[in-house]
Structures are given as structure tokens and as C-alpha cells.
Amino acid sequence: MDSAVAADVNCGPFSGLRVLDISQGIAGPYCAQMLWQQGAEVVKVEPPAGDWGRHVGTVAGAHSALSVAYNAGKRGVCLDARHPAGREALRRLADGADVLIQNFRPGVAARMGVGYQDLAPAMPGLVYVSISGYGEDGPYAGAPASDSVMQADSGLMYANQDEAGVPRRIGVLMADIATALYATQAAMAALYRQARTGQGAHVQLSLFQACAALQVNDILAHGMAGARHAGSVSAPNGVFDTADGRLSVLALNNDQFARLCRALERPEWLLEPAYADNAGRMARRDELHRQLAAQLATRPSSHWIERLAREDVLHARVRDYDGLAAHAQARHVDLLQTLVQPGVGSLPYAPLPGLAQRRPPTASPAIGQHSCEVLHDWGWNAAEIQTLLATGALVQDGARKESL
Structure with a gap:
């Protein structure tokens, strides 16, 4: 076992x-990866071509940012499930797992011999997680x-429409990430039930369901109002240029608007009947934003941040990820860990929040990096591993080996 993995194998509530x-x-x-x-x-099983996520987005060598982010710490096994011996090995690995996670289209895992119905009769305590696009059955x-x-x-695109009503894609992988979070929560609930009763579970969820759950408030609001109004719900509320950067500035109620007026030394706004409540300010949002933008552009961000903070106004500097790393609070709470990925270098890594103890991040595996090691640890003898390597059903370090 890699020393980095061995050093922390007993860390955390799911140790073992x-x-x-x-x-x-x-x-x-x-x-x-959250588990x-x-x-x-966590043992990551890939086909010889690797997880398709290795080849999407920002790529360096054998990894993408995506494959590093979501596979860090795992041990990698490469099996060719097109080969009968590969399918048998996959089934044997599944028989030794407490949790199995798959996100193939419905029916694919069963054709590989590792569907829930294939495993559950002999493994009543198994927690089996199936993630799909639209669900296990139905027209989609x-x-x-x-x-x-x-x-x-x-x-989600409808929820993120611009002020002209044009739907826009959210700039992070929101549908996938939300589904992962819901899947992890459901898996943990199933593990709690298993610990209490000994009974496993088939956790089934889809990206479609997860995206709906993520938008529960917006869907309810649509049901109440019958329409969605693009744009902010208060004024002022926007991103404004300063002399050297950008700030997000907003006021959600009359008290917050009064604080903003004091910070900007605009007593005339408080005396303006048209600005007496949010409805009036929203009706004159363009003019209010024009005046605010003109004032903020005259001084650097630090000047306005000092004034806005003094009056406890809702505001924030608009940061890129370098700015996030430099954030005083980020440094205080160790927001980003350092992950060293061979062939890529040292990378900033954002761990799960709320952990009682953080597990030091270790690299995402190469394709088949730990194939022989994992099979040995999970009960294969040397002759069995050698046979799998010789047939090509098992791949070690991305290349078929003639000997252990």
C-alpha cells in the first residue's frame, strides 16, 4: 500500500x-471521494481507456482537474470488463465491498454482472448506490x-436567466455536484440503517431528481406566483466597478439601505420619498444603480470596503480563485489544502466542510496504479493475479504486465 494511504487509513468515522x-x-x-x-x-475501478472524466476540461498529463478533484485518495484498479475474466474479477471485488457506487445507464451494471439484484441475495448488508440521469425506468x-x-x-438554466429572460448555464457543474451530495447523504443514511439493523439498501437517485430538490424554493415560488421574474429582489443589488476592482453591494431592507446611505454619505437618499421602501427603490433601480456606480468608481475597493464594513453593509470583493486563496478568512480556517499530484504538481484542494478531522489529501491514481496491490489486499493470491495480468483482463499502471 502507498505510504501516504497507509499513514491515514484509520482516519475518520468510516475507517474500515x-x-x-x-x-x-x-x-x-x-x-x-466524500466517503x-x-x-x-475507496477502490476506483476503471476500464483500460480510463474514466472519461480524465479527458474533460483542464488536462495535464494523464489527469484532468475533474479527475483529480473527484478521485483524490482512491486506489486505482484497471479491469477490462469485456473480458470474461475481467467481469469475474469485478464481481469478486464487488463481493468484498461494503458499498458499491455506479452511475451507468440503467441495465449496464447488470450486464456486467454487478447489478444490485446480482449482488444483494448473497450480500444482505450491501449499500448499493445507483446514480442515473433520469431514473431506472420511465420514458427518459x-x-x-x-x-x-x-x-x-x-x-436550472431557467432559474439562472438574465434580466432579459435569457436562460444561462450556471458556470459550475451544479447538476453533477448536487447529485453527488444527495447521493452521499442517502448512502450515509443507508449505512446508519445498516449499522442498526444489518440490512443493506439500494440507493437510487438521478440527476433529474437532485436538480429538482436543489430548486425546491424556486419551484415553490413559481407555484405561488405563476411566473419567475428575472433579476434581483432588492435594490440596490449588483456588482459595481471601483477604481481598481469590483464589489458586490446590496441592501435587502430599509435598515440595510440606511446603513448604505451612511457609508456612502448620501443623506439625500434617506430623504427621498421614492426610496422609502424596497418597492420604490426597485421601481427606480436603474437610476439608483447609476448613481451608486458613479460614486464607487471614484475610489479603490479598499476605501469602500472600509466604509461599508464600518456600517455593516452587505458587500464583498469580487474575487477570482487566487483572491480566494489570499482571503484572510481562508487563511485563518485553512480553507484550501495542498494536494500533490504526480505529473501535475502542487494543487489547491478544497475539502469537505464540517469534518471533525481532515484526512490529508493524497493523489488521484493513475489508471491501474494499484491493481495488483488491491487484489492482493482483497484476497487474491499471486498466481491468480498473474493469470489476470497475462490474459489482459487486469492492467497494472496502464500497461499489461507479464509478471508481478
Whole structure:
């Protein structure tokens, strides 16, 4: 076992839990990785070509930012499930897992011999997590789904429309990430039930369901109002240029507006009947924003931040990720850890919040980096591993080996 993995294997509430992650992309891998952050042993199984997430977005060498983010800490096994011996090995790994996570289209895992119905009769305590695009059945069950598809189909783009009513994709992988969070919560609930009763569970959820749950307030608001109004719900409320940067500044009620007026030394706004309440300010939002923008542009951000903070006005500097790393509070709470990824370098890594003890981040595995090691640890003998390598069903370090 890698020394970095061995050093912290007993860290966290899920220490001793074996998770077999046969998923790809984001939602399934991130679910498994969150369990790793809380102490579980996670084995990532990939085909010879690797998880498709390795080749999406920002790529350096054999990894993308996506594959590093959602597979850090795992041990990597490469099996060719097209090979009968590969399918048998995958099934044997599944038989040794406490949790299995897959996010194939409905029916694919069963064709590989590791569907829930294949495993559950002999493993009543198994927690089996199935993540799909639209669900296990129904008219869209077989439809292809991605984060962008789901943002469009679930209303997320509608929720993020601009002031002209044009739907926009949210600039993070919101559909996938939300699904991973909901999947992890459901898996943990199933593990709690298993600890109490000994009974496992088949956790089934879809990106479609997760995106709806994420928008519960907006869906209710739409049901109450019958329409969605683009833009902010208060004025002033926006992003404004300063002499050297940008600030988000807003007031949600009359008290906050009064604080803003004091910070900007604009007593005339408080005396203006048209600005007496939020409805009046919203009706004159463009003029109010024009005046605010003109004033903020005259001085650097630090000048306005000092004034706004003094009056406890809602505001923030608009930061990029370098700015986030430099944030005083980020440094105080160790917001970002350092993850060293071979072939890439030292990277900033944002761990789960709320952990009683953080597990030091370790690298995302190369394809098949730990194939022989994991099989040995999970009960294979040397001859069995050698046979799998010789047939090509098992790949170690991305290359078929003739000997251990």
C-alpha cells in the first residue's frame, strides 16, 4: 500500500469501510471521494481507456482537474470488463465491498454482472448506490444526460436567466455536484440503517431528481406566483466597478439601505420619498444603480470596503480563485489544502466542510496504479493475479504486465 494511504487509513468515522467505485465522471466519483474524506477505503475501478472524466476540461498529463478533484485518495484498479475474466474479477471485488457506487445507464451494471439484484441475495448488508440521469425506468430512462443537459431540462438554466429572460448555464457543474451530495447523504443514511439493523439498501437517485430538490424554493415560488421574474429582489443589488476592482453591494431592507446611505454619505437618499421602501427603490433601480456606480468608481475597493464594513453593509470583493486563496478568512480556517499530484504538481484542494478531522489529501491514481496491490489486499493470491495480468483482463499502471 502507498505510504501516504497507509499513514491515514484509520482516519475518520468510516475507517474500515470498503467502497468499490465503478462510476465515472463526477456524481458517482465525488460521492465515493466524500466517503474517502471521512475515512473509507475507496477502490476506483476503471476500464483500460480510463474514466472519461480524465479527458474533460483542464488536462495535464494523464489527469484532468475533474479527475483529480473527484478521485483524490482512491486506489486505482484497471479491469477490462469485456473480458470474461475481467467481469469475474469485478464481481469478486464487488463481493468484498461494503458499498458499491455506479452511475451507468440503467441495465449496464447488470450486464456486467454487478447489478444490485446480482449482488444483494448473497450480500444482505450491501449499500448499493445507483446514480442515473433520469431514473431506472420511465420514458427518459435511457436518455443520455450530462450536467449541461440536466441544467436545461430541470429548470436550472431557467432559474439562472438574465434580466432579459435569457436562460444561462450556471458556470459550475451544479447538476453533477448536487447529485453527488444527495447521493452521499442517502448512502450515509443507508449505512446508519445498516449499522442498526444489518440490512443493506439500494440507493437510487438521478440527476433529474437532485436538480429538482436543489430548486425546491424556486419551484415553490413559481407555484405561488405563476411566473419567475428575472433579476434581483432588492435594490440596490449588483456588482459595481471601483477604481481598481469590483464589489458586490446590496441592501435587502430599509435598515440595510440606511446603513448604505451612511457609508456612502448620501443623506439625500434617506430623504427621498421614492426610496422609502424596497418597492420604490426597485421601481427606480436603474437610476439608483447609476448613481451608486458613479460614486464607487471614484475610489479603490479598499476605501469602500472600509466604509461599508464600518456600517455593516452587505458587500464583498469580487474575487477570482487566487483572491480566494489570499482571503484572510481562508487563511485563518485553512480553507484550501495542498494536494500533490504526480505529473501535475502542487494543487489547491478544497475539502469537505464540517469534518471533525481532515484526512490529508493524497493523489488521484493513475489508471491501474494499484491493481495488483488491491487484489492482493482483497484476497487474491499471486498466481491468480498473474493469470489476470497475462490474459489482459487486469492492467497494472496502464500497461499489461507479464509478471508481478
